[in-house]
Amino acid sequence: MSGRHLSAVGVELKGEVAVLVSGGLDSCVLVAELLRGGSRVNPLYVRFGLAWEAAEEAHLRRFLATLTDPQLARLVVLDAPVTGIYGSHWSVSGEQVPDERTADEAVYLPGRNLLLLAQPSVWCALHDVNTIALGTLKGNPFPDSTREFFDGFSALVGRAMGHSLEVVTPFGALAKADVLDLGRGLAVEQTFSCIDPQAGRHCGRCNKCAERRQSFAALSVEDRTDYAAV
Numbered sequence: 001m002s003g004r005h006l007s008a009v010g011v012e013l014k015g016e017v018a019v020l021v022s023g024g025l026d027s028c029v030l031v032a033e034l035l036r037g038g039s040r041v042n043p044l045y046v047r048f049g050l051a052w053e054a055a056e057e058a059h060l061r062r063f064l065a066t067l068t069d070p071q072l073a074r075l076v077v078l079d080a081p082v083t084g085i086y087g088s089h090w091s092v093s094g095e096q097v098p099d100e101r102t103a104d105e106a107v108y109l110p111g112r113n114l115l116l117l118a119q120p121s122v123w124c125a126l127h128d129v130n131t132i133a134l135g136t137l138k139g140n141p142f143p144d145s146t147r148e149f150f151d152g153f154s155a156l157v158g159r160a161m162g163h164s165l166e167v168v169t170p171f172g173a174l175a176k177a178d179v180l181d182l183g184r185g186l187a188v189e190q191t192f193s194c195i196d197p198q199a200g201r202h203c204g205r206c207n208k209c210a211e212r213r214q215s216f217a218a219l220s221v222e223d224r225t226d227y228a229a230v
Helices: 025-036 053-065 112-126 147-161 176-182 207-219
Strands: 016-020 040-047 076-079 131-133 166-168
Touching: 016 025, 016 112, 025 040, 025 053, 025 176, 040 053, 040 112, 076 112, 112 131, 112 147, 147 166, 176 207
Parallel strands: 016 040, 016 131, 040 076, 131 166
Antiparallel strands: none
């Protein structure tokens, strides 16, 4: 897929779109691709109070600063703390974080996309934005990442606020290595994929760091990520 862009994989979005950005490779490349396709992009970051968010948000801001397209709006940060819901869950406590030996299911965050979409959908209604995009990838095993879920959520927003909102997943047919290929030439070293950061750096040993390393290796692309553990 080298040199290809979203239009080449059958995805074209025009007009104004909100993007749920996490600072990770997928959502950051998605922002850049939508800008390249001519969309007006509103990046939205939802701050839950999870253990890695300080490092993640810092990386996100650095990545967005590398994009000079005037169609990129300022980052909007929404606070939706989940500590009262998640309690001592590893994502909050930072203890017993899934490592490189665990399956993808080990990093499941209960209701993640439901929580991610709640406040942003209201923001979209208040700002007359009718499309919201996520960087969900092919093969995502979680129940709140299905087309049925996203379509159902769109219908719920219509009933609740009388606002037409389409939830789109432009990378839904792609693997992470495909997204990295789309991101050639971008400052992908500024993206953040770690769930156990060490002093603001990628730990190099968690489930997400392993997935990141594998994607770079699959494309034989130099990985300039700053890992605490080599």
